Amino acid sequence: MRRRDADTPVNAAAAPEGAEGPPPVALTIDALGRKCPIPIIMLAQRINDVPMNATVAVLADDPAAFTDVPAWCRLKSHHHVGSYELPQGGWAIHVRRNY
Amino acid sequence: MAYFDAASTEPLHPAAREALVTALDAADADPARLYGAARRSRLLLERARAEAAELIGARPDEVSFTTSGTQAVHLGVLGTLLGRRRAGRRMVAGAVEHSSVLQAGAAHERDGGELEIVGVDMTGRVDPAGFAAAVAREGTALACLQTANHEVGTLQPVAEAAEACRAAGVPLLVDAAQTLGRLPVPPGWSVLTGSAHKWGGPAGVGLLAVRKGTRWRSPLPEDERERRRVPGFENVPAVVAAVAALRARAAEAEAENARLSALVDRIRASVPRLVPDVEVVGDPVERVPHIVTFSCLYVAGEVILTELDRAGFAVSSGSSCTASTLRPSHVLEAMGVLTHGNVRVSLPRGASETDVDRFLAVLPEIVRRVRAAVGVESP
Numbered sequence: 001m002r003r004r005d006a007d008t009p010v011n012a013a014a015a016p017e018g019a020e021g022p023p024p025v026a027l028t029i030d031a032l033g034r035k036c037p038i039p040i041i042m043l044a045q046r047i048n049d050v051p052m053n054a055t056v057a058v059l060a061d062d063p064a065a066f067t068d069v070p071a072w073c074r075l076k077s078h079h080h081v082g083s084y085e086l087p088q089g090g091w092a093i094h095v096r097r098n099y
Numbered sequence: 100m101a102y103f104d105a106a107s108t109e110p111l112h113p114a115a116r117e118a119l120v121t122a123l124d125a126a127d128a129d130p131a132r133l134y135g136a137a138r139r140s141r142l143l144l145e146r147a148r149a150e151a152a153e154l155i156g157a158r159p160d161e162v163s164f165t166t167s168g169t170q171a172v173h174l175g176v177l178g179t180l181l182g183r184r185r186a187g188r189r190m191v192a193g194a195v196e197h198s199s200v201l202q203a204g205a206a207h208e209r210d211g212g213e214l215e216i217v218g219v220d221m222t223g224r225v226d227p228a229g230f231a232a233a234v235a236r237e238g239t240a241l242a243c244l245q246t247a248n249h250e251v252g253t254l255q256p257v258a259e260a261a262e263a264c265r266a267a268g269v270p271l272l273v274d275a276a277q278t279l280g281r282l283p284v285p286p287g288w289s290v291l292t293g294s295a296h297k298w299g300g301p302a303g304v305g306l307l308a309v310r311k312g313t314r315w316r317s318p319l320p321e322d323e324r325e326r327r328r329v330p331g332f333e334n335v336p337a338v339v340a341a342v343a344a345l346r347a348r349a350a351e352a353e354a355e356n357a358r359l360s361a362l363v364d365r366i367r368a369s370v371p372r373l374v375p376d377v378e379v380v381g382d383p384v385e386r387v388p389h390i391v392t393f394s395c396l397y398v399a400g401e402v403i404l405t406e407l408d409r410a411g412f413a414v415s416s417g418s419s420c421t422a423s424t425l426r427p428s429h430v431l432e433a434m435g436v437l438t439h440g441n442v443r444v445s446l447p448r449g450a451s452e453t454d455v456d457r458f459l460a461v462l463p464e465i466v467r468r469v470r471a472a473v474g475v476e477s478p
Contacts, residue, residue, distance in 0.1 A: 036427075036439040037397050041475055044397065064427040064438045071437045072396065075378055 022084040022092055026054035032090055036064035040072050047078065047097050054097055055081055061090025069093040101454035103414045105297075106249050106277060106390050106445035111344075112299030118343035119301060122336035130335055131323065144335045147342040154345055155275075155284050155291060155308060163307045163325040164338045168276050168294020169199040171305035174318065174329065175272050175290040176203035179241045180212065182314035183270070187238025188212040193225040193245065193255065194433035197274055200243050201429070213238075222382040223253040223434045230256075231263035239269045246278040246285060250417040250430040250443060251381030252363075252390030261287020270313050277387055279306070280348030281356060289313040298348050299448060300341030303334060351448070359446045360388035362455045366444060367391055373463045380436045389446045392417065394431075395466050397475040398440035406465045407442070412458055417441045 027050045031039035039060040050056055058069055066083060073080040073095055081094035102110065126143040128136035145159070152159040165171040180190060190204050194216050204214040217230045225244060234242045244260045247253065257273055264271040270289035278284075280298030284291065290313060295304035307328060309315045315328070322330035363386075367379050376396040395403060400416035407414055417428035417438070427438035444458070470476070 035399075037399055038473075040439070041397050041473055044475070063432075067427060067432050067435060067438050071378075071435065075376070075396065075437070 025057040026050040105447035114347035115340040115344035119340035122339040126335040163328040165305035168305040171292040171307040172199040177318035182316040183240040189239040192243040227259040245274040252386040253382040257285040295341035300344040304341040356388040394437035395440035
């Protein structure tokens, strides 16, 4: 059953008030059109390309990525900063490298 | 082939097979008619009803047989909402209910009603306080809570929910599909549903019990059968077989639960030790005896199921990530756990220790191979 409609608020607390869009990132991984687990595989393979405490944005439109990237962060002890809706559909899912 | 998909459907119990074969001849007439053979059919049907009622703690006139568990849920949900239309049009359900409950809720919404979903924690358990608050809101006509989750095995706080429903004067529909024949029926239900093929009965028999005093009206055109609750000619032999299986399962439950639960514990403990980057989900303690679910990072659910099938294991998955049109499991999504790489092992009656050990022996290499194929080397 579909429970996440396009207009569901997405991690609203993470978006700084008055900000135009998501904060800047050190690396953007384009996983649009890719099915899970590919977006997570791409993230796992590239997170070490950015410095410690830097942020990676995963662009994904597979609905599974919306749940799975934050779950990956929890399992791998990285930080899920927030998920921001993209105008063309999907999300920019921001992950901070913790180690 | 080791069959580990009991949560989808349990193999036919020998007691059901025997009863079915006998009843095919003994109960082949229309139980609504007045001649001898019809009376025999009716007698067998009513005996089965009385036994089922006793096994679930109900009165015989509260019990109806449907053509499936899904039909029992649909009739239970929509019939109670219709019966209580004057009380309000709000329905409350847990986020990880079976799709038959959520789809009946969606039908209610399309009809102008309201559906409030109560969230779950990371183990898949509904928040009792949130559930109580939702039930207490003005205009609530029905609340629904499963006994246990079908994908991850977590038991739900049904007794607490029933208490809250009683205080608010709201009927509670309990979907007991995963526990009938395995665990005692929790107290406090107003409507109870189940599915015979989940407890070792034949497919095509569902159970719908409506507690006396619960307002209920058929959402379907009226029909004389099953106390006007379920339309259509009763499949008496299948009902007789279903109840024979339920009785047999209930008698074996204690011993078999302990055995299967120990095997599930072994899987729960071994998988994270044997396979890197795996999460076992669902409550480790407050769970049904036979279900365990884990998710493997970097693995597509369908791929691992195919590989396990090739190795001789029938298991299922809550994830559906690689099938382009399907969405991830609403259960795993609501829990906030990984929705890909998901493997659900659900042990049928008689599942062997040897098969479980063999599963644990082949799994690590299968996961390693599937990961390597997409360029992920295990640490």
